[in-house]
Amino acid sequence: MQQIGIYEQLITQLITRRLNRDRFYIGERALEPAEASMWLSRFLCHIFEYAISSIPAGENQVQQQVLLSNELLLWLKEKLNDDDFIEDNLLDCQGKILTALFEKENPIAADYKKYIDDIFPLTGLSQSELFSGSNAGLSLESEIKREILSSDKIYWLVSFIKWTGIRIFSKELEAFTRSGRELKVITTSYMGATDTKAVEFLASLPNTEVRLSYNTQRERLHAKSYLFLRETGFNTGYIGSSNLSHSALTNGLEW
Template sequence: MSQAGNLSQPVAGVYEELITQRMQVQMKQLSAAGWKTIDADVSEESSPHVIARHLSQAIAQRLEQVPHDQRVALANQIMASLAADTAAPPWPNTSDAVELIADGPRQLLAVAEQEAPGVYAVRPLTPLSETALITNSPEDPSLGSELRAELATADRIDLLCAFVKWYGLRVLEDSLRAAKERGVPIRVITTTYIGATDRHALDRLVRDFGAEVKVNYEIRSTRLHAKAWLFRRNSGFDTAYVGSSNLSKAALLDGLEWNVRLSSVATPAVLNKFEATFDAYWNDSAFEAYNPDDDGERLDQALSQAGVPAARRT
């Protein structure tokens, strides 16, 4: 395995790394030794992100090497060099200007309209700006506990889930009730696939938690097998989970499930695509609005039919 930024001991394979001056020399040496290297221009659109990623890695490595009490000063030296760059165009307005870091360092964790005991005290163990893999292992928080914490601070909630189970809903009921009391909009897209969804779980989502629910009644094919949550926040610190867990008790607490936690800070493009795709499904006629009073009997029939083995369907 090649060390990032170092081709002195090359390993054949695919790469995606910004070419440094040292690497440029090493690539010429590899070519002279009979190796073939392939490179391409970074597009104008991508270059800010590609260069920023390289800078981020270099700065993080350097910050790890200096004592804790010197890190803010080093970071501010770097920030000041950006502000002093005479070759760059001037900042268009003061809000875009480079901001130096205050002593500490400290992070802003919440802004409340009024002081209240315990306001925003419940937070996911995974920082809002980071990504993570949640596996329900004993050493990590369960998906259920993280979802309860996410629900506590969300301003909008979207759930895309093939199966919605009664006991899975029970795991989250207190958090969902609190979200309803705060007036948080909740949208749920689910299916009748293999008859696994519990009707009374959907009824409760609508009646008790004020959710808008849409159902795909298609039973001839999977149609929708995704499991994903999106938590939008007015502060801009949105998060999402995409993985294997349906809304069932085992999947949320102790099942052998894998779910990736995403962040608008770390993975903004993925979250934007999530929202756009969810909205496309929501507006697709294949997903029909569910009202327990009007559609309950139809849902019962569809779930019963979907639970019949394909060979026995008429």
């Protein structure tokens, strides 16, 4: 470790051995109790990922990885002396991921598998993804449609709303709000870029609240965020440069 600059990482014993305190000024600070669990769990996450991925590929690789994970949990149980911890967290031996939960008595679709495939975001609900106008086979437009259909509440904060952008999601937003779910939108009249037709369409939807800022001298709102909340707790958010316009949501050079 001899790259000059700033760092922010836990100091391991290996790093300690490599730090030349005679040659370099070493900036360091104490780990605060309030942040210790975050820092240590993030550090262990990388260690566990390496350990689990080191299990050789084969017919039973996933089962062996699950077994190792459960062994680590059992070890933690001994350290914590907490029986409830282990009962709640041991993994199913088949290594499956829960993707949906819907009632059978009041079905909302004839084919649940197809329905879930249609509304589940392709990028998932628990990892980050970078979108741009050049995403091969994956656009912000298609993902937001799926987000709308699978959400319980939607909160949007955008600088400008164009009719060409709202029109992309008109059917999904109509279905979302007609079902009794809540939509809230904040935008601005800054630079006169927002289309009246787009705002009127949103305001006409049931269970929808639209706020338009006219204070363009003091409130030059330039944020773009799309928040999708779910009662399951698996909420998603999109933060970037895309306003609600056709080009920004499809092939524009946005992040």
